[in-house]
Amino acid sequence: MARAIAQQSRVIHGYKRAFRTGGEGSAIMFIHGIGDSSRTWDDVLPLFAENHLVIAPDLLGHGDSDKPRADYSIGGFANGMRDLLAVLDVERVTLVGHSLGGGVAMQLAYQYPHLVERVVLVSNGGSGRGVSTWLRLATLPLAPELLQLLRLPISRTGLSASLALLRRLDHDLGVDATDLIRIIDALPDARSRQAFARTLRAVVDWHGQVVTMLDRSYLVENIPTLMIWGDRDGVVPFRHAGQARLAMPYASLDVFHGAGHFPFRSDPGRFVMTVEQFVRSTAPATWDHDAWQRRLRTGPEPEDDLHTWTGI
Known part of the structure; x- marks a missing residue:
C-alpha cells in the first residue's frame, strides 16, 4: 500500500x-x-x-x-x-x-x-x-530573460506547437514534451530563473557539458x-x-x-x-x-x- x-x-x-x-x-x-x-x-x-x-x-x-x-x-x-x-x-x-x-x-x-x-x-x-541545443542556448547571457518570455501566452502557444510537431516527427525531444513544459512552468519568477541559469552555467557551456x-x-x-x-x-x-x-x-x-x-x-x-x-x-x-x-x-x-x- x-x-x-x-x-x-x-x-x-x-x-x-x-x-x-x-x-x-x-x-x-x-x-x-x-x-x-x-x-x-x-x-x-x-x-x-x-x-x-x-x-x-x-x-x-x-x-x-x-x-x-x-x-x-x-x-x-x-x-x-x-x-x-x-x-x-x-x-x-x-x-x-x-x-x-x-x-x-x-x-x-x-x-x-x-x-x-x-x-x-x-x-x-x-x-x-x-547535450540538447536548448540547454546550450540557456547558458547565453540573456537566458533568464528569454525564459521569462517563454511564459507569455503567445510564447507558450508557440512552444507547445513546436513540441507537438517534434512528437509528430518522432523526434526524441517530443517524447519529453510534457515534462519540458512543466520545468519551464516551474520557473515563475526572476530569482528562480537566475538560479536556473547559475546552475546550468556551472555544468554546461555553448560547447556542451563541462x-x-x-x-x-x-x-x-x-x-x-x-x-x-x-x-x-x-x-x-x-x-x-x-x-x-x-x-x-x-x-x-x-x-x-x-x-x-x-x-x-x-x-x-x-x-x-x-x-x-x-x-x-x-x-x-x-x-x-x-x-x-x-x-x-x-x-x-x-x-x-x-x-x-x-x-x-
Whole structure:
C-alpha cells in the first residue's frame, strides 16, 4: 500500500531547504535534475515509501527551497545533501539521481563515500560532452530573460506547437514534451530563473557539458551502481551510457526502450521494480579508508583513463 509523503523544510546555513519525505526503513535519497524539483518523483515516492524512508530534497535554487545568490556547483549541491542528511540524523543512504542529480549523487559518493550504500544514476549528466541545443542556448547571457518570455501566452502557444510537431516527427525531444513544459512552468519568477541559469552555467557551456565524474569514478567502484536510461532521451543522449559503462564497468545498465529523459515518469511501476530489485540484490557498500587511499595513489587502470574525455 502506497504511503503518504509529507512536505517539510529545515533551515541550514540560513537558507530554507525543502524536501519531501515519508515511510521508514533503509533510506533512499532522490535528487532531481536542473530546473526541476522533488515533485518530479511524485509517481514513485509513495511506492518506495512502502519499504523505505524516502527523502527527496529540492536543491538550493529549486522548487520550494530558497534561491539566494550562492554556490550552485555540483560540489556545492553535494555538500548540501550531506548537511541535510546530518540534520535529519540519517547515517547512510542509497542515492537515486536524475540528470544533474546523477552528477550530484556521484559527487556525494566521491566526497563522502562513508554516507553512501548504493547509487542509481538515471539519464545521468556528466557522461559525455553532448547535450540538447536548448540547454546550450540557456547558458547565453540573456537566458533568464528569454525564459521569462517563454511564459507569455503567445510564447507558450508557440512552444507547445513546436513540441507537438517534434512528437509528430518522432523526434526524441517530443517524447519529453510534457515534462519540458512543466520545468519551464516551474520557473515563475526572476530569482528562480537566475538560479536556473547559475546552475546550468556551472555544468554546461555553448560547447556542451563541462563537468564529468568519469575521471574519478574508479574511486567508488566498491559502491553498487545501477544506471537507468531511456533510449529516446533527447536531453542527455542515450549514447552517453556507453561512455559511462567504459568508466564504470562495475555498473549495471537497464534500458527503458521508448522512454525519454524521464523514465521514472513514463513507466513508474517498472522503475520502482527495477530499483527495488537492485537494492534487494546488492549489499550496502562498506567504507575502507586505507583501500580508498591506495586506489587514489595508483589511479585508474590504463584502459579506464578518461582524462581525454571526448564524449560519444
